[in-house]
Amino acid sequence: EVQLLESGGGLVQPGGSLRLSCTASGFTFSIYAMSWVRQAPGKGLEWVSGISGGGGNIYYADSVKGRFTISRDNSKNTLYLQMDRLGAEDTALYFCAKAPSWAARAVYPIGDWGQGTLVTASS
Amino acid sequence: QSVLTQTPSVSAAPGQKVTISCSGTSSNIGNDFVSWYQQLPGTAPKLLIYDNNKRPSGIPDRFSGSKSGTSATLGITGLQTGDEADYYCGAWDSSLSSVVFGGGTKLTVL
Numbered sequence: 488e489v490q491l492l493e494s495g496g497g498l499v500q501p502g503g504s505l506r507l508s509c510t511a512s513g514f515t516f517s518i519y520a521m522s523w524v525r526q527a528p529g530k531g532l533e534w535v536s537g538i539s540g541g542g543g544n545i546y547y548a549d550s551v552k553g554r555f556t557i558s559r560d561n562s563k564n565t566l567y568l569q570m571d572r573l574g575a576e577d578t579a580l581y582f583c584a585k586a587p588s589w590a591a592r593a594v595y596p597i598g599d600w601g602q603g604t605l606v607t608a609s610s
Numbered sequence: 611q612s613v614l615t616q617t618p619s620v621s622a623a624p625g626q627k628v629t630i631s632c633s634g635t636s637s638n639i640g641n642d643f644v645s646w647y648q649q650l651p652g653t654a655p656k657l658l659i660y661d662n663n664k665r666p667s668g669i670p671d672r673f674s675g676s677k678s679g680t681s682a683t684l685g686i687t688g689l690q691t692g693d694e695a696d697y698y699c700g701a702w703d704s705s706l707s708s709v710v711f712g713g714g715t716k717l718t719v720l
Contacts (some may be wrong), residue, residue: 519654523711524655531612532647532655532698534709582654584619595702595709596645600654606684 489513489599491507496604503573507604509583517541517561519559520586520594523568525579526603536568537594546594550576570574573608580605613638614699614712617628621718622689630684630715632699638710642702644682646675649696649714658697691719 495507507523522537536557537546545547545557556569579605587598615633622628634640657666659675662702674685682699690718699712 524709531696531714532649532700532711534700534711537709546707549706586658587657590660596643596657596660596700597647597655597709598657600656602654 489585489602491585491599493581493583493601493604496581496606498607498609499573500610501574501608503608504569504571505573505606507568507570507581507606509568509601511564511566511583511585514585514588516559519586519591520544521559521566522584522586522594522597523557523566523598524584524600525577525606526582527576530579531549533579537588538566539594540592544594567609570606573606575608578607578609613703613706613710614701616712616715617701618713619716619718621714621720623720624689624691626689627685627687628689629653629678630686630697630699630717632682632684632712634680634682634701634710636680637705638680638701638703639677639682641704644675645675645700645712646673646682646684647698647700649698651695655698668692673697686717689719693717 490512523535583601583605584597643661647655649655662677666674696714703710
């Protein structure tokens with residue numbers, strides 16, 4: 488069974504940093520492209536970033552480019568999102584997501600989702 | 611402002627059929643496959659439709675998808691109260707090199 492467990496969320500002051508982690512199990516992590524998707528309170532989905540299985544291909548939404556860094560450690564089955572210079576507009580539930588089994592190498596479409604970790608940027 | 615455009619809300623009675631539309635451009639829907647996601651209240655999204663009209667294992671055939679040009683449609687037949695959820699369309703945008711979503715459509719089953 489695929490499991491994606493996010494952690495690292497919390498309250499941070501505007502301008503601060505936070506690192507999210509996503510621990511994966513139930514599948515061969517190194518094969519699959521992974522993404523982070525966020526959802527502000529009461530709002531819709533916003534894709535944040537994606538990374539290929541080997542880490543060689545990385546993509547960002549314009550809204551986070553230059554502030555967020557996605558990475559992965561395949562030896563630990565873990566996906567990361569380093570978030571710097573956080574602002575109130577980054578307050579959201581952050582979901583870890585994986586590619587579906589029939590399109591493992593592609594960032595899109597998104598197959599399985601974790602339950603999310605909440606990030607709040609506020610003073 | 612979402613890149614893909616969806617009607618904010620739709621409603622229908624149990625047992626009826628409903629369609630949810632999604633509009634994009636030649637850089638996204640017009641250039642790639644459309645996917646649909648269902649988000650039940652308080653839960654994570656779930657993949658409902660991929661490659662315009664394919665259903666993952668376990669998704670009932672009451673759910674269907676179609677695409678024409680730069681627009682896509684999700685259809686749900688035999689509506690159930692358990693179908694009340696937010697529905698999002700998604701696509702890859704080749705100009706942005708990113709995944710884009712619609713703003714979501716809230717389905718109410720009266």
